[in-house]
Amino acid sequence: MNRVIKKTVSNICALKVPRKSFCSTEGVKVAGCSIPEVSNDHEKKQAISKVIPQYDIAIVGGGMVGMALSCFLASNPMTKQLSVAIIDSNPALGSSLHIKKEDPPDPRVSTVTPASISFLQDAGAWKYVEQNRHAYFNTMQVWDYTGLGYARYHARDVNKDFLGCVAENKVLHNALLSCVKDSDFKTTIYPLRLSSMTLNTSSMSMAEENPTSKEPPSAQGHGAELQLSDGSSIYAKLVVGADGGKSHVRELAGIKTTGWNYSQNAIICTVEHTYENECAWQRFLPTGPIALLPMGDKFSNIVWTMSPTESNNRKSITEEEFLKDVNYALDYGHGPHPTSSLSGTRDVFSWFKTDATLSTNEFFEIPPKVTRLASERMVFPLSLRHANSYALKRVVLIGDAAHTVHPLAGQGVNLGFGDAFSLSRIIAEGIALGTDIGEVCYVMCVCIGVCVHWSVCSWVL
Numbered sequence: 019m020n021r022v023i024k025k026t027v028s029n030i031c032a033l034k035v036p037r038k039s040f041c042s043t044e045g046v047k048v049a050g051c052s053i054p055e056v057s058n059d060h061e062k063k064q065a066i067s068k069v070i071p072q073y074d075i076a077i078v079g080g081g082m083v084g085m086a087l088s089c090f091l092a093s094n095p096m097t098k099q100l101s102v103a104i105i106d107s108n109p110a111l112g113s114s115l116h117i118k119k120e121d122p123p124d125p126r127v128s129t130v131t132p133a134s135i136s137f138l139q140d141a142g143a144w145k146y147v148e149q150n151r152h153a154y155f156n157t158m159q160v161w162d163y164t165g166l167g168y169a170r171y172h173a174r175d176v177n178k179d180f181l182g183c184v185a186e187n188k189v190l191h192n193a194l195l196s197c198v199k200d201s202d203f204k205t206t207i208y209p210l211r212l213s214s215m216t217l218n219t220s221s222m223s224m225a226e227e228n229p230t231s232k233e234p235p236s237a238q239g240h241g242a243e244l245q246l247s248d249g250s251s252i253y254a255k256l257v258v259g260a261d262g263g264k265s266h267v268r269e270l271a272g273i274k275t276t277g278w279n280y281s282q283n284a285i286i287c288t289v290e291h292t293y294e295n296e297c298a299w300q301r302f303l304p305t306g307p308i309a310l311l312p313m314g315d316k317f318s319n320i321v322w323t324m325s326p327t328e329s330n331n332r333k334s335i336t337e338e339e340f341l342k343d344v345n346y347a348l349d350y351g352h353g354p355h356p357t358s359s360l361s362g363t364r365d366v367f368s369w370f371k372t373d374a375t376l377s378t379n380e381f382f383e384i385p386p387k388v389t390r391l392a393s394e395r396m397v398f399p400l401s402l403r404h405a406n407s408y409a410l411k412r413v414v415l416i417g418d419a420a421h422t423v424h425p426l427a428g429q430g431v432n433l434g435f436g437d438a439f440s441l442s443r444i445i446a447e448g449i450a451l452g453t454d455i456g457e458v459c460y461v462m463c464v465c466i467g468v469c470v471h472w473s474v475c476s477w478v479l
C-alpha cells in the first residue's frame with residue numbers, strides 16, 4: 019500500500035493534465051490514461067464520464083482532521099472497502115516524514131484529550147505518535163494575575179492516569195498518514211487544490227434514470243464533480259470539506275458562517291527549561307492567557323494571547339528580551355502569587371462540596387523557568403467561526419471548516435477528531451442501511467432539525 023500511494027503521488031505529480039483531460043479511476047494508472055477514440059459528441063460525453071476517476075468519498079484537505087477521517091474509515095470494517103480521494107497540495111502528504119526524537123521541536127503542538135487518544139488508539143494511529151516525542155500530563159494549574167486564587171487539577175481526581183497529551187502537529191499528522199499507508203485502504207492522494215465544484219443534489223439512482231434533470235450533464239449520476247487546480251476533475255458521491263478555517267468547500271457549497279475575529283493574536287513557540295516540565299500551566303493576564311504546555315524532554319510550548327501590536331513586537335524582540343517577558347508573564351509579573359486555591363471564596367461556593375482528597379487543596383506552584391528559545395516564534399490571528407450548516411446533500415464539513423475556536427482551551431483539533439470519528443460512524447451506518455452515502459449525513463441533520471455537532475448525529479444513529 020505504501021508503494022501504491024507513493025507511486026500514485028509521483029505519477030500524479032509527473033502528469034501534466036491539461037484542463038479537461040481525464041484520468042483512470044485507479045490512481046496508479048493515472049500516468050497511462052488516455053482519451054478513447056470516439057465518433058460523436060454524445061459518445062464523447064459518455065467516454066469522458068467513464069474515464070474521469072470516480073470515488074465514494076473525496077476528502078478536500080489532508081490536515082490532521084482530514085487524515086483522521088481517512089484513518090477512521092480505514093479501520094472500520096463497514097467503510098474500509100470505500101474508495102477515497104484526498105486532495106491537498108501540502109507536501110507533507112507526499113511522503114512520510116522521518117521524524118527523529120532528537121530533531122528540534124516544532125512550534126506547533128496540540129493538546130490531545132483522552133477521548134481523542136482513545137479514538138486514535140482504536141484506529142491504530144496512536145502507536146505512531148508514541149514512537150515520537152510526546153508528553154502525557156496529569157496535572158494542570160490555572161491562576162490569574164490578581165493573586166486571588168488558583169485551581170490545580172489532577173488526573174486522579176477523575177480516576178484517570180492523565181489529563182491529556184501534548185504532541186507536535188507534525189507528529190500527529192505523520193502518525194495519521196502512516197496509519198492510512200499501512201492499511202489496505204484504497205486511498206488516492208491528489209497533491210492539488212480544489213478549484214471548483216458542481217454538486218448533483220439528486221440521489222444517485224434517480225439521477226441515472228432522469229434525463230430531464232436540471233443538473234449539469236457532467237454531474238448527473240456521478241455525485242459531485244470536483245475540478246482540481248491542474249484542470250483535471252474527479253467525481254465523488256460525498257465531498258468532505260476538511261480544508262480548514264477558510265474552507266473553499268464551504269464557500270463553494272454556499273454555506274454561510276457565524277462568527278467574528280477576536281482582536282487578539284496568539285504567539286507560539288517552543289522553549290527549554292533546566293528540568294522536565296510535567297504540568298500544563300495557564301495564567302490569565304490582563305491582555306489574555308499564557309499557557310506553558312509540557313512537550314517531553316526539557317521542552318514546553320508557549321501559547322500566549324495578546325493584542326496584534328504586542329504580538330508583532332514580541333515576535334521581533336531579541337531572544338533574551340522575549341524569555342524575560344515570558345518568565346515575567348508566568349511568574350511574578352502583573353501581580354503576586356496566590357496563596358490559597360479557595361481563599362475568600364469558601365463562603366461564595368459553600369454549596370459546592372469539595373472533596374478533601376481533591377487537588378484543589380494542593381499548594382500553588384511556580385512554573386519552571388524558561389531558559390532558551392527552542393523554535394521560531396509564530397503568530398496566529400484568532401477568530402471564532404461556526405458554519406451555519408454542517409451538511410448539504412453530497413457535502414459535509416468537519417474540523418476547522420465547520421468550526422474554528424479560540425485555542426485557550428486546546429479543543430480545536432479535538433473537536434475535529436470527534437467530527438471525523440462521528441462522520442465515519444454515520445457513513446458506516448448509511449452503508450449498513452443501503453443508503454446513498456452522499457445523502458446520509460444531510461438526512462441526519464434534517465432529522466435532528468438543527469445544525470448540531472457531529473457527535474450528536476452519531477448518537478442518534
Ligand SMILES: Cc1cc2nc3c(=O)[nH]c(=O)nc-3n(C[C@H](O)[C@H](O)[C@H](O)COP(=O)(O)OP(=O)(O)OC[C@H]3O[C@@H](n4cnc5c(N)ncnc54)[C@H](O)[C@@H]3O)c2cc1C
Binds near residue numbers: 105127267416428
Ligand atoms: C495557536 C494555536 C494553538 C492551538 N492549540 C490547539 C490544541 O492544543 N489542541 C487542539 O485541539 N487544537 C488546537 N488548535 C486548533 C487546531 O490547530 C486546529 O483546530 C486544527 O489544526 C484544524 O485542523 P483541520 O485539519 O481541520 O484544518 P487545517 O489544519 O487548517 O488543515 C486544512 C488542510 O486543508 C488544505 N486545504 C485548504 N484549502 C484547500 C483547497 N482549496 N484544496 C485542497 N486542500 C486545501 C490545507 O493545505 C491543509 O492541509 C490550536 C490552534 C492555534 C491557532
